[in-house]
Amino acid sequence: MSPHPDIRDEDLHAFIDGELDTARNAEIADAARDDAALMDQIAAFRADKAMLAEVYAPLIDRPLPAEWLKQIRGEDRRRRNPWWAPITAIAASIVLLIAGLSTYRGLPANGEESIVREALAARSDMLEANKVVVVASPSEAGNVNHILAAALRMRVKAPDLSRMGYKLETVHVYGNVPGGESVELRYRDAKSRDFALYVRHPSSGVRFDQYRSAGLRVCIWQDDVLGTVMTGPISAAEMQRLASLAYTGLES
């Protein structure tokens, strides 16, 4: 509250922001010269205003996620489609739905996105697992690593995501997928959010992508040796960190 009886709070802040007309500005400046409390008050508010800019302004330099730029430019292409595009899109959706259902039933599906469909089906328990292991304690890590390595026929281990607050809860092993078997490692955090890491041999080339689908953040990270799909009800930033930790943590 303004310590000066003739100066309203609103005028005091308008003075600080240079929003007053010349006459009123001069009146407040004169009053402040004769009133130490008013001078201190103005200094305090000016300092807070300066601090706000100092604290937040540098955030503008943070690099933008490439996904956003792709989304904006990709949306352009979609909107330039002709009038019959919606019909084509519906037809394509039906084809995808049929392909998706085929995958859920365990039929092999080729193509880049089949790994994502499998991962989403596994996450929603629509893929029948050959084996399910409930991980009761971290001491079972050796056993889990053995299961993982046997299913994928390569030296890999279950990533430790405890740094991010996630604990490994279950391991599902699936058969009849491209490359033989696949594994889903399902982690849970204190808020009961599930982060699923689906791993198998890659079905296409090197790929990294992240997007949101049906309330889930999906990250595909694939190289010549391993294909992984990570899903969770999490933000892009959290997925970025979890994906890095999980992908590097797979290395035995």
Added chain:
Amino acid sequence: MCPNVETKPGFGRFPPGQARGIVRCGGVLKAGTREQFAEALIAHLPALRRYAMALVGNASGADDLVQDCIERALRQYEDLRDRQRIGGWLRSILHNLYIDELRRRRSRGVEEDITNLIDDGAPSVSAGDPGSFRDFVAAMNTLSVEHRQILLLVGLEGLNYREISEELKVPLGTVMSRLARARERLRASLEAPGSMAPNVATLMAHRRSER
């Protein structure tokens, strides 16, 4: 469809065939082609994201909000009547989404405290006291959304009162009284026991020593 459409030479830098030019409809400068809108949107993203981070107080929540804002802006870009006002238009969308979000209380990801980003990324931080910065952010986060919003529009976005009045669609008097209340609450929070944020005397002394 506007009955009185007039086209003028475009904003430039666009490939032949894509540039449809500025469309003047009833005297209002409209947003132009979708491609132009996309470029303008990208140009405003860093500031929008910064505003979101400051408003929300954590980075992951802010990024989700910006992404939602992008999606809505792309859907509704034809509603933007004046491309010059895209910054305010985007902030309004973002703010509305944020309010919806708070109402829904949708579960968020693990929140990355914005002060971590400040520690990591801000070149100016080394000159200041990280504890003070942290307390300042904490104090900001105790304020209502309305108060944070108006403080950011004045102190970060550099808008004048009239521009804020137009953007928030409230009278000038409301802008002034809301700003006064917001600053008083912020100061009270900073002066609360336990805050490491500098008091006035310290800050002034620090600034004097820098000169």
